[in-house]
Amino acid sequence: MIISVASGKGGTGKTTIATSIALALASDNHGLTFIDCDVEEPNGHIFLNPKLEDAKEIYIDVPRIDNDTCTYCGKCADLCAFNALLCTGDSVITFPEFCHGCGGCRYFCPEKAITSVPKRIGKIEKGLAKDILFARGYLEVGAALSPPLVDEAKALAGREITVLDAPPGTSCPVIHTVRGTDFCLLVTEPTPFGLNDLDLAVQMVRTLGVPCGVLINRAHNGTELIEKYCQKEQLPILMSIPLSKKIAEAYSRGVPLVRVDKQWENKFRQLYRHIEELVANERNNYN
Incomplete structure (x- = not known):
């Protein structure tokens, strides 16, 4: 019960x-x-x-961007419902405090430029x-x-x-x-x-x-x-x-x-x- x-x-x-x-x-x-x-x-x-x-x-997993691989296409930022990523054209800024740890950005990145790092909550x-x-x-x-x-x-x-x-x-x-x-x-x-x-x-x-x-x-x-x-x-x-x-x-x-x-x-x-x-x-x- x-x-x-x-x-x-x-x-x-x-x-x-x-x-x-x-x-x-x-x-x-x-x-x-x-x-x-x-x-x-x-x-x-x-x-x-x-x-x-x-x-x-x-912990939850939050994204880390590999700038050597990333092409700054912005797909990760577009799909994030919680605005935890921002693509400025020549960089991707992450906001771990907003991340819900779903892993969608990592899964859909066409260049596989996103890995996960643990964040203590x-x-x-x-x-x-x-x-x-x-x-x-x-x-x-x-x-x-x-x-x-x-x-x-x-x-x-x-x-x-x-x-x-x-x-x-x-x-x-x-x-x-x-x-x-x-x-x-x-x-x-x-x-x-x-x-x-x-x-x-x-x-x-x-x-x-x-x-x-x-x-x-x-x-x-x-x-x-x-x-x-x-x-x-x-x-x-x-x-x-x-x-x-x-x-x-x-x-x-x-x-x-x-x-x-x-x-x-x-x-x-x-x-x-x-x-x-x-x-x-x-x-x-x-x-």
Whole structure:
């Protein structure tokens, strides 16, 4: 079972929810892997306190031009969708920061004047947070391309249950995180901005064909906004967490929600059982 925890915007509490699920299920004797896919700003370690024991540097291939062979025809620059090459007539300038490592320029160069050199984009760190296998991606400062790093982190999914903490938004890194997972838990807040971005996230998840449900965080009097939307879209609301000073203070100290009150541990276990049922029903319908 691979569960991704995502949201249409930042600050909704994804990491709070993802780490709470991991801790609640790990204490229930489930084999648990937690992967922080928010590679630009990973913060799952704040709540799980892993002991990191291994690191692997991640590279992509970027082009290098052989000026003795190149005829400056400009085909490489024309086909690059990301403007990582510029042909000026008597030289080809490369912009490695824009390169997505597809290798198209090298493949289509008529003179075979392009070779590849590795460019470091970040690293994957692994370790243990007590019984939880922990991993996170860490994007190099100044690097613009995070999906390959997300994919490398996701490749570490294993054990009985894997929880993926997705980046915020609905862009490429989020798509790479959510795609292929068994279920996506969408965390939202009961505000107009939260509703707008929840709708974007729902459209993304449905396009990917991943079943999803909603968790309302910081629930208060405005939850009717989210409830009406979910009813219209036939989305299950799986859990609500109230707006609470106690929870906020614990969060500010890096204390996981399941450590605030024992009831939350039981509620997150119940949440997982509900997700299991939804996934089983989805698979039965598919078959």
